[in-house]
Amino acid sequence: MPKLIDKVEILYEHPEWFKLLFAELERRGIDYTTRRADRLCYDPEAGVFPALTINRMSPSSWKRGHGHGIFAVRDYLAHLEENQIPVINGSHAWGVEISKARQLDLFRRAGVAYPKARVINHPALALEAARGLRFPVVIKPNIGGSGAGIVRFDSLEELATAQLDLGYDQVALIQEFVPARGGVITRVEVLNGRFLYAIRIYTDFTDFNLCPADICRTEDAFCPAEAPKKGLRVERADPPAEAIAGVLKLAEFAKLDIGGIEYMIDDRSGEIVYYDINALSNFVANAPEVLGFDPTARFADYIEQRIGVPVA
Numbered sequence: 001m002p003k004l005i006d007k008v009e010i011l012y013e014h015p016e017w018f019k020l021l022f023a024e025l026e027r028r029g030i031d032y033t034t035r036r037a038d039r040l041c042y043d044p045e046a047g048v049f050p051a052l053t054i055n056r057m058s059p060s061s062w063k064r065g066h067g068h069g070i071f072a073v074r075d076y077l078a079h080l081e082e083n084q085i086p087v088i089n090g091s092h093a094w095g096v097e098i099s100k101a102r103q104l105d106l107f108r109r110a111g112v113a114y115p116k117a118r119v120i121n122h123p124a125l126a127l128e129a130a131r132g133l134r135f136p137v138v139i140k141p142n143i144g145g146s147g148a149g150i151v152r153f154d155s156l157e158e159l160a161t162a163q164l165d166l167g168y169d170q171v172a173l174i175q176e177f178v179p180a181r182g183g184v185i186t187r188v189e190v191l192n193g194r195f196l197y198a199i200r201i202y203t204d205f206t207d208f209n210l211c212p213a214d215i216c217r218t219e220d221a222f223c224p225a226e227a228p229k230k231g232l233r234v235e236r237a238d239p240p241a242e243a244i245a246g247v248l249k250l251a252e253f254a255k256l257d258i259g260g261i262e263y264m265i266d267d268r269s270g271e272i273v274y275y276d277i278n279a280l281s282n283f284v285a286n287a288p289e290v291l292g293f294d295p296t297a298r299f300a301d302y303i304e305q306r307i308g309v310p311v312a
Helices: 019-028 059-064 068-082 091-097 100-110 123-130 154-158 222-228 241-254 288-292 295-307
Strands: 003-012 033-036 047-057 118-121 137-141 149-152 172-176 180-191 192-203 233-236 258-266 272-278
Touching: 003 019, 003 154, 019 295, 047 172, 047 272, 047 295, 059 068, 068 137, 068 272, 091 100, 091 180, 091 241, 100 118, 100 172, 100 241, 100 272, 118 123, 123 172, 123 192, 149 180, 149 241, 172 241, 180 295, 192 241, 192 295, 241 258
Parallel strands: 003 033, 003 047
Antiparallel strands: 118 172, 137 149, 137 172, 180 192, 180 258, 192 233, 258 272
8 A cells, every 4th residue: 555645746847837836836835845857766666655746747858958857757657657646647648748649649539630640760761751741741759849849841852851850759740731720820728628728829830839838938949928029929719619629539538637739720621620739738928917817726726626625
């Protein structure tokens, strides 16, 4: 029988992203501890566990020199689950987060539209994989984060002369590029199987490194705070019921307790096309101003629910 310590454990990698969450938990008097995913050490035989673990690891950690945490987190979450420790965004959700290839299967199972793609694990396979796809195409690393490593090619000839980097695990998608109607992508956040909010992001697609929170800038990503110089702006969205239904089905299949799923409207057909599932959500910058409420408080409500704090 595992021994539980009366604390919430937050597993994370980026030192800045979760200050708002930490502050909200402290305000509520929730006892928590933190564990750095990039400095992970645990004894499988210790038998002492937190009452609840919250997985806030980032797939883009490899862009910050912390990629060594990606697969260690996978194994640590499985270890917790083997011992029946509750986890928010557990090993299944994390496995979906770090595999664009697995996401293709979820899109197919859910019966939603998604860009046609092939999976490769060597640059020499790119040309063969791209034949029969509609150009432009993008090379999308299997382990991404904020659009890291995505490159567009407008022709087979252009692809043939490229020096390709398939990303951290050397697996990538060759995927058809979908022209988004109005240059708009929509990100829908879900919490506990329910719609939380949605934002509409306007971009000219000259850069794929998007992150909807101003705190998550990296050397190769940009965010809504940089909109004036990047041609990017963000606003609250009210997706149609059909789009939300697709999101919730995908969240269920991915076993997301909290996360964001992105879609666009294919300008050629008017079809809703889903293309990314994110288990890590950094809530939109200036959320109360953009959304009219604080999603971090809603997340803290859910954490309280999971640890059995009575709802006021």
